[in-house]
Amino acid sequence: MPRLITVQRHAGINGELQPEEDTFELSMEDLSNFVVEGSPLTTPAWPTISDVHRALRPLQAEADRVGKQVEQFAETLDRLTNDTRGKPQNDCTHALKLVHGYRKIARSTVQYLREIHAPEKQEQASVRPESKTPNSYRDSAYSTATEDLERWQQEEQTWHLLGVMLQVQYPSSETQQVSSKGYPVRPSKEREINHYSSESDVWSRFLADDDQAWERHSVVEWLKTCAMESGPAIKEVVEKLETDADRGSGLCAHSWLYTKEAIKGQKRLRSWPQALAPDSPGIDASLRNADRSKSLVTQLDPDAATRQARGLEHQDENYERATWLACWEMVRRGQDWDSIRVWCQDRVESWRAIALRGDPRHHLSNDCTDPGSGAAAGWQSRALWRKVCALAAQSDGADKFEAAVYGAVSGHLPSMKKVCCSWNDYLFAHYNCQVLGAFDEYITRSFSNRLPNGLHDKAGLFNVNMTSANRAKSGNHLMTSMRELKTVSEEAKGPFKMLQGSLIGKTFDEFVRNNGALLFQTMSRLGRSKNYTRFLRSLEKAQAEGKVQALIKPDDYQIIRIVTHICLIFEGLGAARSKDVHSLGTENFLDAYISFLGSAGKQQLLPLYASFLSRERAISCMAREIRIVVEHGERQTMMRLMKQYKLDLRRVLNKQLRMSMKKSEDNEEKDPGYPKLSILDSKKLGEMRTIKNGFMGFSITDNQHDLINGFEWYLLLEDYWEETLAIGALLYRYLFKLAGSKGLAAAKEISKRVTFSTLCQRRGDSRSMKDGQAGKGQCVSKRSDTFQNLEQLVHALSALEAWQAEVKKKPRDLDMSSPMGKKWRDSLRKASESVEAHIQPLLRGWLQYSQDESEAVELEQIREACLPEVLLAYTAILNYSSQYLSRSYLLKSMELGATIAAPDSDLAGCFVSSKRMPEMVDALAVTSMNMLVAEEYGIGNKKMSAKMGLWSSKGS
Secondary structure (H helix, E strand, O other), rough: OOOOOOEEEEEEEEOOOOOHHHHHHHOOHOEEEOOOOOOOOOOOOOOOOHHHHHHHHHHHHHHHHHHHHHHHHHHHHHHHHOOOOOOOOOOOHHHHHHHHHHHHHHHHHHHHHHOOOHHHHHHHHHHOOHHHOOHHHHOOOOHHHHHHHHHHHHHHHHHHHHHHHHHHOOOOOOOHHHHHHHOOOOOOOOOOOOOOOHHHHHHHHHHOOOHHHHHHHHHHHHHHHHHHHOOOOHHHHHHHHHHHOOOOOOOOOOOOOOOOHHHHHHHHHHHOOOOOOOOOOOOOHHHHHOOOEEEEEOOOOOOOHHHHOOOOOOOHHHHHHHHHHHHHHHHOOOOHHHHHHHHHHOOOOOOOHHHHHHHHOOHHHHHHOHHHHHHHOOOOOHHHHHHHHHHHHOOOOHHHHHHHHHHHHHHOOOHHHHHOOHHHHHHHHHHHHHHHHHHEEEEEEEEHHHHOOOOOOOOOOOOOOOOOOOOOOOOOHHHEEEEEEOOOHHHOOOOOHHHHHHOOOOOOHHHHHHHHHHHHHHHHHOOHHHHHHHHHHHHHHHHOOOOOOOOOOOOOHHHHHHHHHHHHHHEEEEEEOOOOHHHHHHHHHHHHHHHHHHHHOOOHHHHHHHHOOOOHHHHHHHHHHHHHHHHHHHHHHHHHHHHHHHOOHHHHHHHHHHHHHHHHHHHHEEEOOOOOOEEEEEEEEEEEEEOOOOOOOOOOHHHHHHHHHHHHHOOOOOHOOOHHHHHHHHHOOOOOOEEEHHOOHHHHHEEEOOHHHHHHHOOOHOOOOOHHHHOOHHOOHHHHHHHHHHHHHHHHHHHHHHHHHHOOOOOOOOOOOOOHHHHHHHHHHHHHHHHHHHHHOOOOOOOOOOOOOHHHHHHHEEEEEEEEHHHHHHHHHHHHHHHHHHHHHHHHHHHHHHHHHOOOOOOOOHHHHHHHHHHHHHHHHHHHHHHHHHHHHHHOOOOHHHHHHHHHHOOO
């Protein structure tokens, strides 16, 4: 099936990373051997069904909460990978379709949660931005639905960012389609510019020429979109300040109301027709604010407070701050200049909008014919205006939000950092500063003769330091510095911001490698090799030194899902990164996500994601997960899906059994050979030993359940008959080898669920035989003999156990002539006949056919361990049955002795080798004596029965 994403074990990803000085580097030797010998990639520790059920409740809750989205992600991945054949790998058009599909899923979830939790979010939004604490932005695993809304908002932003970065690194040729989905389209270099070109054209050409500026501009636009879509309404942001301004809501047409009244009062007292001046006699003492703490301005010009170094009434200060806060929010959210101008005009504050005209991104004002718009002054005046705004931003008398607005227009970083309270804000401030700074440098290089004289004179008036002393030089360096910044340190170390930072800083490979390694360690619990352990120690040391961050928790399934799908998208683009490291990290995330899907009951999605793993890892991963698929219909569906995604079911099943047996061997005691069966009890009834009650046991371990479930899968395979029989025989032999007969209950269960006759019938069906039947001769072969013989042994043991259960039901002093006595005798007769029927296959030629000499030795060990005990128990049953049923059972016991002693018998050797021939001789001697004294008595004659005891036999 054609697909966008084709993960190959040794495929790379395009574009080499240029690591920063503090980037943590590991040698390939540390990464070359993470796994056990013989398996390219070892899967995590093998959980049993019990382990799954213990973990199922929280996982199921998580799956129920995001189940719809999980299925939508898989559906989108499967659907959109069908339309990618023959597409250029350096074009992200089809990858963007996938990203956009994931973003739509996240957006619809955000809208749904937003409708449900609008009241809670409105209450949280009433907190002023500057009063938010780092805890307000935590994005770790949440337990409440309100916090889920924040996480889904972060996810939607992450998918949007990924689309932006893909369009930057692998630009799509379908610009119209890309633009309609909200992703940036880079300007073309075809349009020539000159000294008379508009600043809009110059700005576009600047973005077309400068790759780094285009990337940072795209990130800035993404940050604006995030603020617009996830931030509260501006009215809610300024509500607290608006209330303190004491003039109602709306910030409309009031200006400095209380300061204006104070100035008017002074003018009335002084009877001055002209404006008050700062140096008017006694003005400092008389014109003061309400609490007499500072002097008020004497004029209402916008720059009066700065120019006169005086203040405003407290209410007017709050009004001023609220207005500038609203302007900052509009700039931060990327609203166009016309929208800001209309907002200011409605409040009779048009002069504030004029301050934003220096931003080259506000293209509408560039083409406007309104003389007041600034376009008539020429675009070159904007460079001067940005310098003036930078000077205003660092003015001591300016409010911090006013300074931030001027800083955003001019690219003055220190003024913007004062109002930053989140990871996004700091990133916006840095990248906005860098983009505008690069643009000013571009204009200086290309059109220096069009700029005002002295604008860039380092010793002149406009010598302004636009950046802070410790400005980050690269995206990766900036991400590192924000993790060390107390204001946003906790947020920056969260999984979503770490992921977004890795995309922006181009360290996604390192992010996947480090977190994938720790995920694998958590899932495995123990390192799988010496090199792997050394790598983890190096990683932990680097974490302690702050060189790397790997903070994804193994139970944060949302972030694991996101990273998994991002990895697949990058692989689909053929992004050639470090082969072994990136491939291993990707597969670790895929493995973790598949584990979550399996434990959460999403088994039908497993083959899709496993198909993106390397062949060996896919087989191991599916082998781990299919053991919990037990329903016949679900198994058939799983088989169909595995065939569709070209997963080798036979290898998966073989791997599953091997791994289950390996874990069972680690957890259960096993004899080096085959332990002797323990059927007979040490105590005797008369001269014969009795059979133990429930000697096969009743408990089946979790590991044994996995083995049985795994073997059942083979019933669905076609043209795999002989191999299935060989595997079944191996499984029986493994269970018989467990110490203390601990595997007999599991063997009994296998004999019920996967029978030899069923396998023969399926073989006949698969070959479309006439009448739908498979003849006995067609089913029997040397390879099938072993499985059939071992199944016969299990049936015989089951019959012995069932017979003893019937004996146990006999009440003491039961009257055999009573209805209850007759009923019990009938049950005992049926049980005895069943034992006899199941013992017969063991008496001649049992386990005599082997594939090679080593198997012959092993089969002989089974014969020696099982046959003597079984036949001794059979002798005891015949003697006991003769007492209540018929003396013919004694004859059958003697016939057994003759069979053992026959020249062509293969039974005597087992008794001799196991040194149990004396026991059989004693048992036959007891039988002989019973025959000598046996007489026919009435069934109900208690006196005679008590007299004869075991030495007499009652016939029917």
